Amino acid sequence: MSTPVVLTNLGPVDQIPFGEGRAFDVHGEQVAVFRLRSGALHAVGAVCPHRGGPIADGQIDGSVVVCPLHLNSFELATGCSRTGQPDLGSWPVSVDDDGDLIIQARRA
Amino acid sequence: MTSTMENPTGLGDPGDTRRRLVVIGNGMAGARAVEEILLRARDQFQITMFGDEPYGNYNRIMLSHVLSGEESDKDIFLNSMEWYEENRIDLHAGIRVTKIDRHAKLVFSDDGRITPYDQLIIATGSNSFMPSMEGLRMDDGSLKPGVFAFRTIDDTRGMVEYATHEHHTRAVVIGGGLLGLEAARGLQAYGLTVDVVHAGAHLMNAQVGPQAGEILRQSVEKLGIFVHTKARTTAILGEEKVEGIWLLEKPQIPCDMVVVAAGIRPNVDLAVRSGFTVERAIVVDDQMRTVDSDDVYAVGECVQHRGEVYGLVAPLWEQAVVLADHITGADPDAAYHGSRTATKLKVAGVDVASMGLQGPERDTDEVLVFSEPKRGVFKSLVIRDEKLVGATVLGDTSKVAFLMQAFDRGLPLPEERLEMLFNLGTPTAEASVEELADDTQVCNCNGVSKAALVHAVEGGCKTVGAVMDKTRAGKGCGSCKTMVCQIVEWAAGGAVQEDPSANWYVPGIPMDKPALMLAILQQELKSVSSVFAALAPDGAEEAKSKMGLASLLKMMWADDYIDEKDAKFINDRVHANIQKDGTFSVVPQMKGGVTSVEQLRRIADVAEKHKIPMIKLTGGQRIDLLGVPKEDLPKVWADLDMPSGYAYGKSFRTVKTCVGQEFCRFGVGDSTKLGIDIESKFQGIESPAKMKLAVTGCPRNCAESLVKDVGMVAIEGGRWEIYIGGAAGAHIRKGDLLATVDSHDEVMTLIGRFMQYYRENAKWLERTYSFVPRIGLEKIRGIVVDDTEGLAAGLDARMATSIAAYKDPWKEGAEPATPGQFRTALPLEVLPQVPIRVGS
Ligand SMILES: Cc1cc2nc3c(=O)[nH]c(=O)nc-3n(C[C@H](O)[C@H](O)[C@H](O)COP(=O)(O)OP(=O)(O)OC[C@H]3O[C@@H](n4cnc5c(N)ncnc54)[C@H](O)[C@@H]3O)c2cc1C
Ligand code: SF4
Ligand code: FES
Numbered sequence: 001m002s003t004p005v006v007l008t009n010l011g012p013v014d015q016i017p018f019g020e021g022r023a024f025d026v027h028g029e030q031v032a033v034f035r036l037r038s039g040a041l042h043a044v045g046a047v048c049p050h051r052g053g054p055i056a057d058g059q060i061d062g063s064v065v066v067c068p069l070h071l072n073s074f075e076l077a078t079g080c081s082r083t084g085q086p087d088l089g090s091w092p093v094s095v096d097d098d099g100d101l102i103i104q105a106r107r108a
Numbered sequence: 109m110t111s112t113m114e115n116p117t118g119l120g121d122p123g124d125t126r127r128r129l130v131v132i133g134n135g136m137a138g139a140r141a142v143e144e145i146l147l148r149a150r151d152q153f154q155i156t157m158f159g160d161e162p163y164g165n166y167n168r169i170m171l172s173h174v175l176s177g178e179e180s181d182k183d184i185f186l187n188s189m190e191w192y193e194e195n196r197i198d199l200h201a202g203i204r205v206t207k208i209d210r211h212a213k214l215v216f217s218d219d220g221r222i223t224p225y226d227q228l229i230i231a232t233g234s235n236s237f238m239p240s241m242e243g244l245r246m247d248d249g250s251l252k253p254g255v256f257a258f259r260t261i262d263d264t265r266g267m268v269e270y271a272t273h274e275h276h277t278r279a280v281v282i283g284g285g286l287l288g289l290e291a292a293r294g295l296q297a298y299g300l301t302v303d304v305v306h307a308g309a310h311l312m313n314a315q316v317g318p319q320a321g322e323i324l325r326q327s328v329e330k331l332g333i334f335v336h337t338k339a340r341t342t343a344i345l346g347e348e349k350v351e352g353i354w355l356l357e358k359p360q361i362p363c364d365m366v367v368v369a370a371g372i373r374p375n376v377d378l379a380v381r382s383g384f385t386v387e388r389a390i391v392v393d394d395q396m397r398t399v400d401s402d403d404v405y406a407v408g409e410c411v412q413h414r415g416e417v418y419g420l421v422a423p424l425w426e427q428a429v430v431l432a433d434h435i436t437g438a439d440p441d442a443a444y445h446g447s448r449t450a451t452k453l454k455v456a457g458v459d460v461a462s463m464g465l466q467g468p469e470r471d472t473d474e475v476l477v478f479s480e481p482k483r484g485v486f487k488s489l490v491i492r493d494e495k496l497v498g499a500t501v502l503g504d505t506s507k508v509a510f511l512m513q514a515f516d517r518g519l520p521l522p523e524e525r526l527e528m529l530f531n532l533g534t535p536t537a538e539a540s541v542e543e544l545a546d547d548t549q550v551c552n553c554n555g556v557s558k559a560a561l562v563h564a565v566e567g568g569c570k571t572v573g574a575v576m577d578k579t580r581a582g583k584g585c586g587s588c589k590t591m592v593c594q595i596v597e598w599a600a601g602g603a604v605q606e607d608p609s610a611n612w613y614v615p616g617i618p619m620d621k622p623a624l625m626l627a628i629l630q631q632e633l634k635s636v637s638s639v640f641a642a643l644a645p646d647g648a649e650e651a652k653s654k655m656g657l658a659s660l661l662k663m664m665w666a667d668d669y670i671d672e673k674d675a676k677f678i679n680d681r682v683h684a685n686i687q688k689d690g691t692f693s694v695v696p697q698m699k700g701g702v703t704s705v706e707q708l709r710r711i712a713d714v715a716e717k718h719k720i721p722m723i724k725l726t727g728g729q730r731i732d733l734l735g736v737p738k739e740d741l742p743k744v745w746a747d748l749d750m751p752s753g754y755a756y757g758k759s760f761r762t763v764k765t766c767v768g769q770e771f772c773r774f775g776v777g778d779s780t781k782l783g784i785d786i787e788s789k790f791q792g793i794e795s796p797a798k799m800k801l802a803v804t805g806c807p808r809n810c811a812e813s814l815v816k817d818v819g820m821v822a823i824e825g826g827r828w829e830i831y832i833g834g835a836a837g838a839h840i841r842k843g844d845l846l847a848t849v850d851s852h853d854e855v856m857t858l859i860g861r862f863m864q865y866y867r868e869n870a871k872w873l874e875r876t877y878s879f880v881p882r883i884g885l886e887k888i889r890g891i892v893v894d895d896t897e898g899l900a901a902g903l904d905a906r907m908a909t910s911i912a913a914y915k916d917p918w919k920e921g922a923e924p925a926t927p928g929q930f931r932t933a934l935p936l937e938v939l940p941q942v943p944i945r946v947g948s
Binding site: 014015016017018019020022023037051052053054057058059060061062064065066068069071073 | 190616637648649650651652654655672673674675676677678681686688690738926927928931932
């Protein structure tokens with residue numbers, strides 16, 4: 001019933017500057033990974049459910065990302081919309097000992 | 109008949125098995141009914157709407173504010189076009205339904221479409237009533253130029269346009285009811301002299317009695333609006349356009365425009381033509397169904413229910429709720445029993461509330477009257493058998509909440525009758541708010557109940573502003589704001605203050621601009637993250653505050669500012685303007701709109717090489733290359749090898765110029781040179797909002813200098829006029845004359861000083877058209893021109909520092925400032941495709 005959990009290495013964490021996000025293709029899914037100034041990492045869907053805006057280009061703070069097109073906001077930790085839009089997906093993400101980004105996705 | 113249905117529905121997927129709901133009329137009632145239906149059953153219907161106005165749904169009540177210029181027409185939309193898309197509603201805007209075949213269940217519209225329905229809602233509202241008068245219409249049946257109805261956005265826009273013609277100075281409004289008074293007040297905003305001509309014996313005779321009408325007249329005349337009562341207009345004078353009106357038994361009144369606000373008539377032609385039962389309006393039962401077909405409902409001003417026709421929004425909210433309950437099956441027993449119309453309005457700035465009887469009708473009726481004409485206050489109550497059966501209140505609304513409640517529900521009245529007129533210590537405003545039933549409608553414009561407000565407070569909105577944002581209460585005519593405040597205060601247990609954030613520079617830091625700037629200077633905070641760490645509650649970052657802080661810090665610290673990319677909006681991070689499909693637009697600098705063969709050739713080559721989908725001249729006289737993917741930006745800039753033209757960001761943008769002295773027959777000043785010099789000097793300077801400038805070579809103003817943030821006009825004798833605070837976008841404002849000077853150099857000094865003063869003192873995103881009136885022209889002139897406060901040298905010096913710190917941002921293309929700065933963030937396919945026009 002459950003699909004296998006797959007860990008995927010997205011490469012060095014340094015490709016994301018502090019405070020910003022970058023988009024990745026994770027087995028066909030578009031994922032935006034954000035690296036907070038605190039060092040915390042969050043991964044949510046990269047495509048805004050509102051009008052398809054580039055979430056990775058959004059501005060963040062400790063809790064939300066704001067889509068650059070029409071300024072809808074989504075929680076970084078859960079992908080939940082704070083402005084009445086459908087929610088974004090979210091994925092667990094971390095850094096391994098080599099400083100690489102590891103994202104936990106499910107593959108069908 | 110069905111053979112003509114070659115494009116029958118436009119209703120998406122034929123495999124869709126949902127019921128087909130068609131709505132005729134996209135006004136306040138039609139759209140509200142659909143909102144209520146979606147709330148109950150998001151997916152039960154495939155919805156198609158027809159509206160013969162070419163717009164989404166807007167708040168008609170707010171047209172008065174649009175007319176007076178308090179609100180832009182963009183701000184009054186309740187549901188944008190996007191809302192219809194999001195809810196998968198097939199909206200035919202600008203299309204008129206011409207016939208309903210209720211046997212075949214088809215709707216015919218004037219675009220030749222035939223739309224089948226399972227259920228239908230008629231919400232066609234009313235039209236302005238045009239009394240018959242000689243000279244009202246031209247030979248072709250159109251209204252005489254200068255004559256207006258007051259019902260739609262287009263009417264309102266037409267009035268504004270006509271009123272702003274310079275040689276139009278005098279207007280007459282026919283009709284002294286709510287609408288007429290609002291129109292009169294609105295037209296005054298354009299400097300017109302306005303007379304109101306009213307056939308009745310006193311103003312607003314439908315809502316208030318003669319005494320109140322007289323006090324209202326005094327209040328209105330204090331505003332400079334002259335009122336003629338018992339005055340019947342018999343003719344509109346003028347051959348080609350309005351030149352005056354003719355009154356029975358009164359001298360004629362010369363005027364340039366006439367607004368007819370003489371009442372409304374339900375819009376029932378369609379229903380009559382389609383065989384529905386129509387008396388004064390379309391007859392419906394308690395479920396809002398027409399009596400002729402169980403599948404056809406009607407709602408709003410076009411409806412007659414138990415003999416009553418309503419002309420205000422509060423009843424239609426109630427009707428919409430019943431209709432939705434019934435049609436979705438959410439509550440099959442829902443029934444509408446009619447509304448008791450208690451009106452609470454702000455008319456031409458005067459609070460007016462009226463309910464039930466205007467005066468006593470039986471000998472035993474008890475009447476209380478209080479009148480204080482000087483202050484424009486009037487209160488009268490009619491009491492029968494210990495129940496309130498009528499009330500009129502002008503000017504002082506402190507007891508209105510209680511009176512409406514007593515009227516609606518027949519509450520027992522206090523022994524001490526005076527308590528019903530005034531706050532005699534007790535019961536206090538809060539107490540009377542407390543007494544209100546939960547479902548009392550507080551905001552009629554947007555149909556918000558007391559319970560909804562309390563709910564918002566319980567849900568965490570602790571300020572009046574937040575509750576208003578959340579519920580839309582108070583965002584209509586504004587007459588309920590006091591009551592909204594009272595309820596929010598009461599619900600929050602007195603824990604509410606005036607919206608503290610109103611004066612904050614950005615939402616994330618609880619400080620106004622001067623305090624924030626002082627703290628930044630004292631603590632030497634040079635980056636956005638350090639400002640959050642030092643000044644935000646718990647040091648927490650706040651995404652929506654970042655742009656404003658980045659701009660402020662850059663202005664304050666110039667070269668010493670620590671540029672953190674994440675503090676900037678994407679446009680400023682990649683120095684280009686994001687478009688709706690996630691691509692960017694690139695605008696090279698073209699100072700003063702002047703270009704050369706080399707530049708044109710280079711731009712053409714780049715456009716060809718990078719397959720630029722659209723090349724467009726902008727309103728700021730530059731060439732825009734649209735549709736560039738983010739990852740291509742560095743290559744495009746490198747190939748252009750031209751400086752950025754700043755078409756993005758909150759900064760100094762462009763200087764538009766006319767050809768001026770060099771070529772123009774009329775030019776008296778070298779506008780092109782001055783424009784180029786200004787742009788060279790101030791390019792890229794950050795500011796609280798964008799700044800657009802223009803220079804024009806003579807008062808003919810070909811570059812439109814009067815409607816720019818800063819505009820220069822050459823006048824005879826080599827002199828220049830400097831205008832500030834103009835706008836010609838969503839808001840329109842003619843700039844104010846700051847000074848007239850003798851030389852280019854003086855222009856440069858004064859505008860630099862003004863822009864610096866604006867940069868230091870404007871709120872975030874406050875354009876000069878708000879800033880200049882807020883501070884006051886006199887004060888700005890004192891500081892900038894006469895240096896009365898001794899600030900000039902400092903302003904000049906700080907502007908000079910900013911100028912010296914200028915770097916062309918496009919040079920970043922060669923060496924990205926951060927890893928992946930120009931990496932795409934997009935799977936482009938899912939974005940809306942921007943239609944590409946190919947030049948021919
Ligand atoms: C300037 C102004 C100020 C007002 N102020 C207040 C106020 O302060 N308080 C208050 O309670 N009320 C106020 N009103 C009244 C209020 O706006 C109306 O009661 C309300 O708009 C009625 O809603 P409705 O949907 O029935 O009609 P409307 O809002 O008029 O909507 C009907 C729509 O149907 C369209 N239509 C008609 N026939 C067809 C057809 N055959 N095919 C397609 N479309 C069609 C019309 O073009 C229109 O867009 C004001 C009205 C005006 C004009
Ligand atoms: S503004 Fe005056 S000088 Fe400039 S182009 Fe127009 S007419 Fe000529
Ligand atoms: S596309 Fe993201 S907010 Fe509109």
